[in-house]
Amino acid sequence: MRRVIGLIGGMGPEATILMMSRLLAATPARDDADHIPLLVDSNTRVPSRIAHLIEGGGEDPTPVLVAMAQKLVAGGAGVLAMPCNTAHSYYPAIAGAVSVPVLNMVELTAGAVNGQHPAGPVGILASPAVEITGIFARAFADLGREVIYPADRGRILSAIRAIKGGQADRALPILNEAAAELADGGARVAVIGCSEFSIVAPRLTDPPLALIDSLDVLVAACVASATWQ
Incomplete structure (x- = not known):
């Protein structure tokens, strides 16, 4: 049977549902039993990553994320995935606390981008927390690549908050x-590096550069990891 995938979710809840929907669509199946069994902890009470990483005064989410991972493993998950790029700032603690593989969304995405677009700077459309912690910068630096971000962190953060608040139309412009700014800065490819942005990315109008969605990369890795046992 297929290995159980555990999802460390709830960051945010709509993005977690989107992950599940895309995973369902990406799995070759003719019947229910062909699909990947999931254990999902959609914990909307994970302390704010924005408050902790950007504002600097929020509660550290690490203990909650570690506890979620351990609960999923105790429930039978053989592989863990976390459909939140920003939360990968806490990846080392999570991966170090469990005995099963934890798919690294950021490193997998960097590898996918490098394989498809091997030259030039890479644009990052993600939470300012991702820029602050440097998780994508490090992943791409290991591949000899530079990353660039939109200049106005406040506007990017406002787009995330709009999507979380059910006002996605405000985020699209x-x-x-931001995509046009990254293209003007020399990027030919940009990462959709926030799962809230994954919700609206298909609605972007004629982006001037290629877009690779980190959520799709994670979905593909889950399908590959859920091998028959």
Whole structure:
């Protein structure tokens, strides 16, 4: 049977549901039993990553994320995935606390981008926390690549908050402008590096550069990891 995938979710809840939907669509199946069994902890009470990483005064989410991972493993998950790029700032603690593989969304995405677009700077459309912690910068630096970000962190953060608040239409012009800015800065490819942005990315109008969605990369890795046992 297939290995159980455990999802460390709830960051945010709509993005977790989107991950599950894309995983369902990506799995070759003719019947229920052909699909990947999932254990999902959609914990909306994970302390704010924005408050902790950007504002600097919020509660550290690490203990909650570690506890979620351990609970999923205790429930039978053989592989863990976390459909939140920003939360990968806490990846070492999570991966070090469990005995099963934890798929690294950031490193997998960097590898996918490098394989498909091997030259030039890479644009990052993600939470400012991702820029602050440097998780994508490090992943791409290991591949000899530079990353660039939109200049206005506040506008990017406002787009994330709009999507979380059910006002995705307000985020679209911000993301379209940010994509154009990255292209003007020399990027030919950009990472959709926030799972909230994954919700609206298909609605971006004629982006001036290629887009690789980190959520799709994680979905593909889950399908590959859920091998028959």
